[in-house]
Amino acid sequence: MHYKRAAKTDVNSLLGMLGNIYPISNELGQAFYKKTKSLKIKKGTVLLQEGACCQYIYFIKRGALMGQTTYQKKNIVTYISIDNEFVSSISGLHGVIPSRESIIAVEDAELLAMHNDDLQALFRVHFDMNFLFRVMVEQYYRDAQERAHIVRVGNVKERYRYFIKTKPGYMERLPLHLVASMLDMKPATLLKVQKQHRLSLQKDRETERWCAEIEDYIVGQEAFKNAGLNLMQVAGKLSVSPHKLSALFNTVYGLGFVDFVNRQRILHIQQQMVTTETMDHYTIEALAKSCGFASRSAFYNAFKKITGTSPAQYRNSL
Template structure:
């Protein structure tokens, strides 16, 4: 595969990334300038065939690579890596044994690389190289183990959520048939799970918007002060179905309509009780009426249930 010596800015780019892991000696930096190579490969190019020995450790400056193996005449994607990731054969690291997977370019890709022989020489000469590589390999294999675990035990939805959460932006960028293969599902299954997730996000956003409207109506418009406020009145005021409104209270707020509204009424009363001027002019029962409670008994029962003590005991505690 044709290659050139890496340009200085390419090496500096890698060294800056590695320096975030461990300080790099000037001698090791110089060795990187001398030993680092640069590759440009087209989409579909095979960097390593299954059964061959890996010769290089790659860094993806721009583009995407995948690992692929064949099992029972079926092509299986084992991993996909994009910009700013290091890539080599997982099974045949350093080329000690033949690789169990091919490495193929998913996009037109620019790579910075170092030959395994040069890597081994640097390991023997520089401690910082050993430490850097150990950290990289630990992350590499940890990601591989985590990926293989979720694929073995997770259902299709769990595998999909794992992928989009750990690899943000990949699903929008990569061919979905390759993503489906890596997640061990059919393309049709991936499309179905993706659509369900998008609908779920849309539903969550819609619910969030309705919650905002409900709270604006109750708090800013002080609708809790209406003693005859009912779910029907609120639904009509907000132009939402009673079924949808009830679902939001039960599933999102996890409160009944009365508990939700009375909570704001009680909070209003508690704020009023702190104000000496208000308490000079109002009785506790008058505050309850002003805040929307229709009866004294409803107020006392709701207050004690929410606060744990009677309104009078609460007032005396202030």
């Protein structure tokens, strides 16, 4: 590996990111300029061999690295990290004991690195370095623990959703078989789960579109004021099957068609009741009729069901 002294602009970027965690003293900053090294490696390069001692902590300026361990002659991906992430051996941190995993380049990568001897020297002199490293290691272990937990107990769908939520953009960028290995599933299974997830997102978007059309027609255009409004009419207006429309009301709104329409009518009447001018010219029953209720009893029953009180009691409470 050919390490060379890191460019000042690269170290500035690194210090800027670390400074967001904890203020860095000028002395520590100067030490970083002297001790930080840079390294360029090609895809497939083994940065650390399993069983060797890890002598460096790495910051990925560009590219992707993975951890890989061998179990029963099978290669298992333990993590994948990309741009602006730190990488080292979890088991062999500080080069004290042999690492249980290799570190391998998934893509061509540009790295910044610091040797463990230099790191230890900074710990002995700079408090801010100790604080920074503690925060970094805590986050590193939290991520590792959460990753291990979801792989152990989650089903394939939960593992996939966890991955795309915590690592946005990784799925499109990284080789499928490596992601599948990290999530402890076969590549064919990952492809299937990925397809199911896309279909489910498509279905969600379709549901949102239908709901927007329903609300625009019934509420926005005040179709609820039509006393003869029924499910077949709305289905015909929106060019959707009555069965699908009924399912949307039940699953999305938790209401049948009639209850949904009556709720819009009651909400409109409540708004009108607040206006003194309106109540000076209309009786409550007249308002109900103007909002599509065909009979006094239907209105009173719906009002009591939705508000828990009678129209007169509600009016008096105002």
